[in-house]
Amino acid sequence: MAEAVNIFQLMGQEQTRSTWNTLIHSGRFGHAHILAGHAGVGKDALALTIAATINCKADQNKPCGQCTACRQIQNLEYPQLHLVFALPRRSASQTDPLSGVKEGELDLINAELAKKIAWPYYHLQIDGANDIRISTIRKLRKDVYLANDPDTTRVVIILRAHRMNVEAANALLKILEEPPQGTVFLLTTEFPDRLPDTIRSRCSMHHIPDLGWELIRDDLMEKRGVDQTQAEICARMSMGDLAAAHTFAEQDNTFWLERIRATLNTLAREDFVSVHKQVLKLNDKELENDESRQQFLSLLILFFRDVALQIKPGETALWMTQVTQLNKLFPQCDSPAAIKAIERTKDALSRKVHLQLALTALFFELRKHLRGQPS
Ligand SMILES: [Zn+2]
Structure with a gap:
């Protein structure tokens, strides 16, 4: 019989795993832990x-x-x-997190969970699920104080724990203050600073290191059969996020490279009208969903990074022409400032700010950085 596949083999986290194994077997394993690290490094996979x-x-x-x-x-x-x-808020219920969620919506949530089961790096995408609310933690409280089989350890995994709103965090704090028997809490988050101090002080903090882009490139080539250039661009664009890299690899990066080219050409011009027009064009059709927005902005960051570091990704002619052209046109370009501005916009867009306004502000800021002017 063929050996079953062990999904608990985390990519590139050998050191992290060995640290945890030692900790678990040390007998000094606390009841609450925060697993902090960038998106896609495998925090949820590690928790499982x-x-x-x-x-x-x-x-x-x-x-x-x-x-x-x-x-x-x-x-x-x-x-x-x-x-x-996080679950979509469909009713004001304080005790039942799924109250008001329709059957069809429940099917979609289950389909998302199925993807997570198949591949723990997958980022759940549930429409309208912006925060973890008190109803979810109240439901949890009911469960965790029930008697448990002494041979098993109950494990609570809170995904993207920074999404707990204030009420939910306070409710969780009460549970952590009176920890139920034989229960371990694992909170995963990209933004540990957004968790209240009171929660952080009750947990041990663990930093999960980034995955190297070479590791991600090889994974894309092996699992998806992507060619090396494409794998390299996707891997570097993902900035250590394995799940994002796989999403990028599904899409046509040439399309996005064209958009980057058009945008930079616009920013190179002096008139404000063309910047506005370019924003409208992107806003209307091309950046219609979160994925495409994140991809566009990630590629833009990669571009400025390559301008700064003068790295040549693969052999993409279009890309190299663009990098060379920008270097020539804007020798004063302040790439680190440009990258910071794009990163801020990425973060803002993930929190649902107005796309058109965010892009307009970003493009005007980038125009200054291209010319090396202070913003
Ligand atoms: Zn086992």
Whole structure:
């Protein structure tokens, strides 16, 4: 019989895993932990791996990936595993997080969870799910104080824990202050600073390091059969986010390179009208969803990074021409300032600010940075 695949083999996190194994077996393993790190480095995958390591029934090499506990955790079916994440707000219920959620919507949520089960690096995309609310934590509180089988450890994983609103965070704090027996809390987040101090002081903080872009490039070539140039651009554009890199690889980067070219040509001109026109053009059609916006902006960052570092990604002629041209036209270009401005816009767009306004502000700021002027 072929050996079952062990999903708990985290890419590029050997050191992190070995640290956790030591911690788990040390007997000094606390009940609450924050796993902090950039998007796509494998924080959720690590949380599931920890849950499996604690509960695995194998004698050694935990998690084995094959015992009932391991398989149930992998499929998010383990009765003592509680996965907490943001849900759409469909009613004012304070106790039932799914109150008012229609059946069709529930199917979509389950489909998203199925993708997460198939690949724990996947970022859940649930429409209207902007925060983790008190109803979710109240529901959790009901569950975690129930009697537990002493042979198992209950594990609560809170995905993107910074999305807890104030009420939810306070409710969680109360639970952490009176920790239920045999329960471990794992909070994953890209923004640990957004968690209240009171929560952070109750948890141990662990930093999960970035994945190298070469690792991501190789993964894209191996798993998707993407050619090297495309894999390299996607990997570097993802800035260490494995899931984003895979999304980028599904799309045609040539299309986006053309958009970057058009945008930079516009920014190179002096008149304000063409900048405005370019914003409208992008706003109307091309940046219609979150993914395309993030991709466009990531590519723009990569572009300025390459201008700054004079790196040649693969052999993409269009790209190189553009980098060379920009260097020639704008020898004073302040790339680090441009990159910071784009990163701020990326973050703002993920928090649903007005696209047209954000792009207009960004483009006018970039015009200054191209010319090396202070903003
Ligand atoms: Zn196992």
